[in-house]
Amino acid sequence: MAEKNVRWGILATGGIAAAFAADLVDLPDAEIVAVASRRQESARAFADRFGAPRAYGDWESLARDEDVDVVYVATPHAAHRAAAGLCLEAGRNVLCEKAFTLNAREAAELVALAREHDRFLMEAMWMYCNPLVRRLRALVDDGAIGEVRTVQADFGLAGPFPPAHRLRDPAMGGGALLDLGVYPVSFAHLLLGEPDGVAASATLSEEGVDLQTGALLSWDSGALASVHCSITGGTGTTASVTGTLGRIDVPAGFFHPERFVLHRDGRAPEEFTADPADGPRTSLRHEAVEVMRALRAGEKESALVPLEGSLAVMRTLDAVRERIGVRYPGEERVPAVAG
Incomplete structure (x- = not known):
């Protein structure tokens, strides 16, 4: 990964996803390769807007896409546990919007999944x-x-x-x-x-x-x-x-x-x-840069946004x-x- 662009998947197509994608486009070492939404037309429109080659009308297809290095989960927080969990179980690294989940129990479940599958996980606390x-x-x-x-x-x-x-x-x-x-x-x-x-x-x-x-x-x-x-x-x-x-x-x-x-x-x-x-x-570019730095270093969590801090x-x-x-x-x- 150190010698190539980090390939991003975007899960959900709302306003925060668009803001994040716009900042990714400006990073020379980042590439948006796939977008997922519950509606195919929403995914396709978002993918066309930001130059992503693949658009999925379901979350599972993005989670299984082995050309994706890391998924940015941009759903409302009530769906974070399901969306991020699906990606982690499929072997994807995950940057998940805040609030991390609905409650601490769900957050602990995501951290456990990341560790079980040896994947990177970070809350998108851009601050x-x-x-x-x-x-x-x-x-x-x-x-x-x-x-x-x-x-x-x-x-x-x-x-x-x-x-x-x-x-x-x-x-x-x-x-x-x-x-x-x-x-x-x-x-x-x-x-x-x-x-x-x-x-x-x-x-x-x-x-x-x-x-x-x-x-x-x-x-x-x-x-x-x-x-x-x-x-x-x-x-x-x-x-x-x-x-x-x-x-x-x-x-x-x-x-x-x-x-x-x-x-x-x-x-x-x-x-x-x-x-x-x-x-x-x-x-939002700074959180993306931190994720890519950590992935290239082989780290499973960020020192700036540590998992215990999110918990x-x-x-x-x-x-x-x-x-x-x-x-x-x-x-x-x-x-x-x-x-």
């Missing part, structure tokens, strides 16, 4: 691969703001979304938490790891999904994180992390920032900006859902989570 976010974490890890004490992050969309929209549909894993809240929660995990305690409150829809959720995450060290998500109002999508020696503020779009500001006690603020050479701030985020999301009382069809109850 973790963003160069400026990586710079922010490096500063925190190097002690630039001292010991982390608080993290704050929010992500809300204005809506309103009608009851038939996927964000309101329990069968699709609807609600603010898994679609939007995964970003603030993952940001807190990036800086502090898995929390020891979880408290949460939410406003639920008539369908039983969360319209907005606020959670307070706590660590035995005394650190706290306040995270919020909403499909009822557009928030600032900002984040900040405060330590014993300073603070880092990330303005709007914290999960794909253009800049952030480091405030250190007794010093002038320092602004860090994205390198134009890294591409547009909305680019930990899913455990936290489960804990939040348990506290706010959101369950999806087929779940007898949200799996019990300590904390």
